[in-house]
Amino acid sequence: MIDIKTIKEDDILILNVVGDVDASSSIELDTALKAAIESKEGKILVDCANLNYISSAGLGVFMSYIQDIKANNIKLVICGLSEKVYNVFEILGLHQLLTIKSTTVDAKAYLNEV
Amino acid sequence: MSQKVIIRLSAGFAFICWLLYLFTDLFLLFSQSNDINSGIHEAIPTLMLNLFIASLYIYYRYKVNRVESVNFTDLLWNIFVTGLLATLVSLLLRIFVAALGSTTLAQNIFLIDTFYIINLGLVSIFLVAVFAVWKRLILYQKSKFLLKIWTTFEYTLMLSLVYNILPFKLPETYSLYYVILLVLMGLFLSVNMRWVAYLNFKQKWKSILLILLILLYLGYFGNTLFGNIDPEITITNTIWGNVFLVALIAFTFLYALFSLLVILFNLPTSSVFEQKLEEVLNFQRLSQSIQPDQSEGQVYQILLDSAVSAVMADAAWIELPREDGSTEYFQHQINDKEINQIKTYIDKNNITGVFDNNTDKSLKMEKHLAKLKGQGFKSILGFDITVQDKKIGTLALLKEVADGFDKETTNIIKTFVSQAEVSVENYRLLNQAIVNERYKEELKIAQKVQSSLLPDQLDANTDFDISAFSIAADEVGGDYYDSFRINKDKVILIIGDVSGKGTSAAFHMSQMKGVFQSLAQLDLTSKDFLAKANTAISNCLEKTSFITTTVFIIDQSTKTIEFSRAGHCPTLYYDSQEKTTTYFTNQGLGLGILRSDDFHQYIEINKQSYLPNDVMVLYTDGITEAQNRKGDEYGYDRLRDTIKAHINETPKTIQKRLIEDLYSFTGTEFIDDDYTTLILKFKEEPESI
Numbered sequence: 178m179i180d181i182k183t184i185k186e187d188d189i190l191i192l193n194v195v196g197d198v199d200a201s202s203s204i205e206l207d208t209a210l211k212a213a214i215e216s217k218e219g220k221i222l223v224d225c226a227n228l229n230y231i232s233s234a235g236l237g238v239f240m241s242y243i244q245d246i247k248a249n250n251i252k253l254v255i256c257g258l259s260e261k262v263y264n265v266f267e268i269l270g271l272h273q274l275l276t277i278k279s280t281t282v283d284a285k286a287y288l289n290e291v
Numbered sequence: 292m293s294q295k296v297i298i299r300l301s302a303g304f305a306f307i308c309w310l311l312y313l314f315t316d317l318f319l320l321f322s323q324s325n326d327i328n329s330g331i332h333e334a335i336p337t338l339m340l341n342l343f344i345a346s347l348y349i350y351y352r353y354k355v356n357r358v359e360s361v362n363f364t365d366l367l368w369n370i371f372v373t374g375l376l377a378t379l380v381s382l383l384l385r386i387f388v389a390a391l392g393s394t395t396l397a398q399n400i401f402l403i404d405t406f407y408i409i410n411l412g413l414v415s416i417f418l419v420a421v422f423a424v425w426k427r428l429i430l431y432q433k434s435k436f437l438l439k440i441w442t443t444f445e446y447t448l449m450l451s452l453v454y455n456i457l458p459f460k461l462p463e464t465y466s467l468y469y470v471i472l473l474v475l476m477g478l479f480l481s482v483n484m485r486w487v488a489y490l491n492f493k494q495k496w497k498s499i500l501l502i503l504l505i506l507l508y509l510g511y512f513g514n515t516l517f518g519n520i521d522p523e524i525t526i527t528n529t530i531w532g533n534v535f536l537v538a539l540i541a542f543t544f545l546y547a548l549f550s551l552l553v554i555l556f557n558l559p560t561s562s563v564f565e566q567k568l569e570e571v572l573n574f575q576r577l578s579q580s581i582q583p584d585q586s587e588g589q590v591y592q593i594l595l596d597s598a599v600s601a602v603m604a605d606a607a608w609i610e611l612p613r614e615d616g617s618t619e620y621f622q623h624q625i626n627d628k629e630i631n632q633i634k635t636y637i638d639k640n641n642i643t644g645v646f647d648n649n650t651d652k653s654l655k656m657e658k659h660l661a662k663l664k665g666q667g668f669k670s671i672l673g674f675d676i677t678v679q680d681k682k683i684g685t686l687a688l689l690k691e692v693a694d695g696f697d698k699e700t701t702n703i704i705k706t707f708v709s710q711a712e713v714s715v716e717n718y719r720l721l722n723q724a725i726v727n728e729r730y731k732e733e734l735k736i737a738q739k740v741q742s743s744l745l746p747d748q749l750d751a752n753t754d755f756d757i758s759a760f761s762i763a764a765d766e767v768g769g770d771y772y773d774s775f776r777i778n779k780d781k782v783i784l785i786i787g788d789v790s791g792k793g794t795s796a797a798f799h800m801s802q803m804k805g806v807f808q809s810l811a812q813l814d815l816t817s818k819d820f821l822a823k824a825n826t827a828i829s830n831c832l833e834k835t836s837f838i839t840t841t842v843f844i845i846d847q848s849t850k851t852i853e854f855s856r857a858g859h860c861p862t863l864y865y866d867s868q869e870k871t872t873t874y875f876t877n878q879g880l881g882l883g884i885l886r887s888d889d890f891h892q893y894i895e896i897n898k899q900s901y902l903p904n905d906v907m908v909l910y911t912d913g914i915t916e917a918q919n920r921k922g923d924e925y926g927y928d929r930l931r932d933t934i935k936a937h938i939n940e941t942p943k944t945i946q947k948r949l950i951e952d953l954y955s956f957t958g959t960e961f962i963d964d965d966y967t968t969l970i971l972k973f974k975e976e977p978e979s980i
Contacts, residue, residue, distance in 0.1 A: 200791065233790035234791055268859075271880075274885065
C-alpha cells in the first residue's frame with residue numbers, strides 16, 4: 178500500500194510518500210518519480226517521513242533515476258528516512274549517490290543553496 | 292421363468308381355456324335343451340371364462356411392460372390394431388348371421404351361443420389389452436399414493452373374477468354395488484393424465500384419432516354384448532352377471548373419454564409446452580456443449596438457435612469482434628449488408644436501448660427500423676455477451692412485428708446468454724489451466740536447472756569448515772553463493788542477492804554465476820573482481836535491477852581474509868579471542884547501480900586476519916528482513932544473538948539452530964523472500980605431515 182502526493186511549493190516539487198514500497202507499489206513510485214523528473218523542475222524533494230518499508234524493487238526505482246538526475250542537472254533530495262529505511266539505503270551504498278537529508282528543513286535548505 | 296416364456300405360456304393357456312369354455316358351455320346348453328344330466332357343474336364354463344380372462348391379463352401385463360420406451364401413441368396404436376381385428380372378426384360373424392336370414396340355422400341356439408362366445412372372447416382380449424395400456428398410462432410418473440390406489444383397484448377387480456364363480460348365489464344388487472365401487476375407483480384413477488402433457492402437437496392429434504376409434508370399438512362391443520342378446524338363449528353367461536367385464540368396460544370407456552377430453556383441451560397450449568421443453572433442452576445443450584477439444588463457435592451457434600426458437604425471432608445475429616480487428620458473425624436469416632445497415636443506423640442516430648446495458652430493453656423500435664428500406668423488421672433486441680468481465684460480443688434478435696419482445700422472453704434470452712457465457716468462460720478457464728500446467732512444468736525444470744547452479748560442495752580449506760543453506764520463495768530465486776579454489780592457499784567465496792525474486796531474479800543469478808566463474812580464475816583482488824563484475828553485469832541488467840554481493844578471498848598462507856562488499860548485507864564476524872561478534876562496516880555499492888567506470892571509487896578492500904574458532908556468517912536480507920505476524924523484522928541483533936548462543940557448535944549445527952530460530956520467530960516456514968546463509972568456522976591447522 179502506497180500513497181504518493183505531489184505538490185508544488187514555491188519552486189520545489191514535493192513528493193510525499195506514505196506507506197510501504199514493495200514490488201507492486203514500486204510501480205507507483207516509479208510513475209511519480211518519472212513524472213517529477215520529466216516535468217523539468219530543477220528541485221525535487223522526496224519526503225519519506227511516512228515511508229515504513231522499502232523493498233529492493235523500491236530501491237531499484239531510486240537507483241534507476243540517478244543517471245537521469247545527473248544528466249538533467251536536477252537537484253533531488255530525499256528526506257525524513259526512518260533509521261531502518263536509511264539503513265537499507267546505506268547498506269546498498271545508495272546514500273553515496275543520492276542526496277539524503279534528515280529533515281525537510283535541511284532538505285529545503287540544500288535545494289535553495291545556490 | 293423369462294418374460295418371453297410367461298407371455299407364450301399365458302397366451303397358450305388363454306386359448307385352451309377359451310376352447311374349454313366354448314365346449315363346456317355348448318355341452319351344457321345341449322344337455323339342458325335335451326334334458327340330459329350332463330354331469331358338468333354349471334359353474335364350469337364361467338370358471339373357464341375367468342381363467343381365460345386371467346391368462347389374458349397375465350399375457351398383456353407382461354407384453355405391455357416389455358415395451359421399454361414409453362411412446363404413448365405406439366401404445367394406443369397397439370390397442371387400436373387389436374380392437375380393429377376384434378371388430379372385423381365380430382362384424383364378419385354378423386354378416387354371416389345376416390346372410391343366413393331367417394333359416395333354421397340362424398335360429399340354432401348352438402350357433403348363436405358359439406358366436407356369442409367368440410364375441411365375448413374378442414371383447415375380453417380387447418378390454419384386457421386396453422386395461423393394460425391404461426394402467427401404463429395412469430401409472431406414468433406415479434407417486435407412492437397413486438400406486439397404492441391402483442393396486443387396490445386391480446385387486447378388487449381381480450376379486451370380481453372370483454365373485455362370479457362363488458358356489459352360492461348372491462342377490463343381483465350386490466353385483467351392482469360391486470360394479471359401482473369399481474367404477475368409482477376407476478373414476479378416481481382416471482384423473483391421472485400426466486402423459487398427455489408430454490405429447491407434442493402432432494402426437495396429440497394422432498392420439499385423439501386413436502382414442503376416438505377405441506371408443507367406437509368399445510361402443511360397438513358394448514352394443515354387441517348388452518344390446519341384442521336374447522336372454523333365453525344363453526344360460527350360463529348373462530353378461531350383466533359378470534361384474535368383471537362390466538366394470539372393465541365402464542372403466543376403459545371412462546378413461547378413454549377423459550383422455551380424449553384432456554388431450555382436446557390441451558391442444559391449444561401444447562405449443563407452449565413444447566417450447567418450454569425445448570428451452571430446457573437448449574439450456575442443457577448450452578451447458579454441456581464445449582469439451583476441451585471443441586471450439587467456442589459451437590456455443591455461439593447453439594445460443595443463436597436457442598434464442599431464435601425461444602422468441603420466434605425472424606432474424607438474428609451474433610457478432611464477435613476478433614483481436615485482429617475483423618469480426619466473426621453467426622447469422623440467422625440475415626446477411627452482412629443488412630446487419631451493417633442496422634448497426635450503422637443505430638450508431639448514427641444514437642439510439643439507446645439496443646446494444647447498451649442498463650436501459651429499458653422494451654423500447655419501441657418500429658419507427659426507427661421502418662426507415663431502413665428493404666427490411667421488414669419492426670423490433671430489435673440486443674444483448675452483450677460478457678466473459679470474464681470483458682465484453683466479447685453481442686447478440687441481436689429481430690422480429691417483423693412491432694413490440695415483438697416482452698419481458699418474459701427477454702428474461703429467457705438473458706438466461707440463455709448467461710449460460711453461454713458460463714460455457715465459454717469455463718472453456719477458456721480450462722484452456723488456461725492447461726497452459727498454466729505447462730508453465731508449472733517449465734518452472735519445475737527451471738528449478739532443477741537453478742538448483743544445479745548452486746554448488747553441492749563448497750571448496751573448503753584445511754583451515755575452515757563451511758555449511759550453506761538456501762531456499763527460494765518461488766520455484767526459482769535470485770540468491771547466489773559459490774566458491775572457487777584459486778590456488779593451493781587461496782579460495783574465493785561469494786554470496787549474492789539479485790533484487791526482486793522469481794524468474795527474472797533467477798536469470799540474473801545465472802549470469803552472476805557465469806561472471807563469478809570466469810573472473811575467479813583471474814586471481815584478482817576483491818575490489819578489482821567487483822569492478823569487473825559490475826561492468827560485465829551492468830550490460831545485461833534491467834534498469835531497475837541490481838545485485839548485491841560480497842566476495843571473500845581466504846588466504847591460508849597469510850591467515851587473512853580479503854573482502855569487498857558491493858551493497859550486500861554486512862558480514863557477521865565472531866572473534867574467538869575477544870569473544871565478540873561484529874558486523875563489518877565498510878563502504879560499498881551494489882552491482883549495476885552505477886553503470887560507469889566510477890564504480891570502483893565506491894568499493895573498498897578490507898582485510899581481516901583469522902584465528903581458529905573464529906566464525907564468519909554470510910547471509911542474504913531474506914533472513915534479516917523476515918517478518919513475524921506483528922510485522923517485526925528478524926533483524927541484526929537477533930541474528931547475532933542466535934549465532935553467539937551456538938558459537939561452539941559446528942557450522943552445520945549453528946546453521947540448523949539459526950534456521951530453527953528463524954522459523955520460530957516468523958511462525959512459518961514460508962518466508963516471502965529468498966534466503967540464504969553460509970557459515971564458516973575456522974579451525975586449527977592439522978599437523979603437517
